[in-house]
Amino acid sequence: MKQLEAVIFDWAGTMVDFGSLAPTTIFVEAFRQAFSFEISLEEARGPMGLGKWDHIRVLGDTPAIAERWQAQFGQPMSDADVTSIYNTFMPLQIAKVRDHADLIPGALDTLAFLATHNIKVGSCSGYPRPVMDALIPAAAQQGYTPACVVASDDLDAGSRPGPWMALQNVIEMAVSNVAHCVKVDDSVPGIDEGHNAGMWTVGLTQSGNEAGFTLAEYRVATDAAKSAARKRATAKMRAANAHYVLDTVADLPDVILDINRRLAAGEKP
Numbered sequence: 001m002k003q004l005e006a007v008i009f010d011w012a013g014t015m016v017d018f019g020s021l022a023p024t025t026i027f028v029e030a031f032r033q034a035f036s037f038e039i040s041l042e043e044a045r046g047p048m049g050l051g052k053w054d055h056i057r058v059l060g061d062t063p064a065i066a067e068r069w070q071a072q073f074g075q076p077m078s079d080a081d082v083t084s085i086y087n088t089f090m091p092l093q094i095a096k097v098r099d100h101a102d103l104i105p106g107a108l109d110t111l112a113f114l115a116t117h118n119i120k121v122g123s124c125s126g127y128p129r130p131v132m133d134a135l136i137p138a139a140a141q142q143g144y145t146p147a148c149v150v151a152s153d154d155l156d157a158g159s160r161p162g163p164w165m166a167l168q169n170v171i172e173m174a175v176s177n178v179a180h181c182v183k184v185d186d187s188v189p190g191i192d193e194g195h196n197a198g199m200w201t202v203g204l205t206q207s208g209n210e211a212g213f214t215l216a217e218y219r220v221a222t223d224a225a226k227s228a229a230r231k232r233a234t235a236k237m238r239a240a241n242a243h244y245v246l247d248t249v250a251d252l253p254d255v256i257l258d259i260n261r262r263l264a265a266g267e268k269p
Helices: 021-035 041-045 052-061 063-073 079-100 107-116 129-140 164-172 188-196 215-220 223-239 249-264
Strands: 006-009 120-124 148-150 181-185 200-204 244-246
Touching: 006 164, 006 249, 021 041, 021 052, 021 079, 052 063, 052 079, 079 129, 107 120, 107 249, 120 164, 148 164, 164 181, 164 188, 181 188, 181 249, 188 200, 188 223, 200 223, 200 249, 223 244, 244 249
Parallel strands: 006 120, 006 181, 120 148, 181 200, 200 244
Antiparallel strands: none
16 A cells, blocks of 8 residues: 655754744844844744755845845845855854754654654754754754754755755655655745655644744743734645645644545545
8 A cells, every 4th residue: 555655854843943943043143243233033034944044145135134234234245244144153053953952742752653654754954964963962862863864055956945855865765755755844945845856745833933932932822822823824834835734743643644545545745
């Protein structure tokens, strides 16, 4: 019977770091330290899911930020400026990523479910390799050890929204068919990545970048606040044509069963 062979998870906001706080706060600090330039947390979240150099480049091209940059420095943000911010970002992120490495509640139960169904677990991230080298052992201490980890700077071809990181997982885990894979992510570029790789896609609305809750905030949030965040994030995930939209990775097992049903019936992503 046709069934899923692998799930490929994003990291921050998907499996660790509820609210995807580590990269967001560090982007703000990197702009501040490199150029005494201020961006907001909301602005920093905008292009989340891209590789971090690309993320900074997109921020610099965002009209509101570009206008403030021009006013402060008298010229547009150059690629050299982006690299300066990136070089400031890197040591800050490496130092702080371990502080935001807690697993999303329910992640371990979902991993146990995948193991009982003989489904391999892979991963890829918008983080570059030096950051992942700090994050991987912190996650392993909590029981999360995916069979494959691809960082945003590992491949010459590039990163999201292209398919390459997801497809590298297929290669390293010896998956026979991309249609037997699921890409799970809290950002639109990650959903695009899954589509471009020919996979099923699952978007998350409450644990990641789009909602922006910390875990403590989420636990005390009213139903109305959660519903508003869910509606906002779901609209973006639906616009990206995510096959499924869930609150968190804890809700994934039912989707796995449904995709297996659809595969058995001859459906493809």
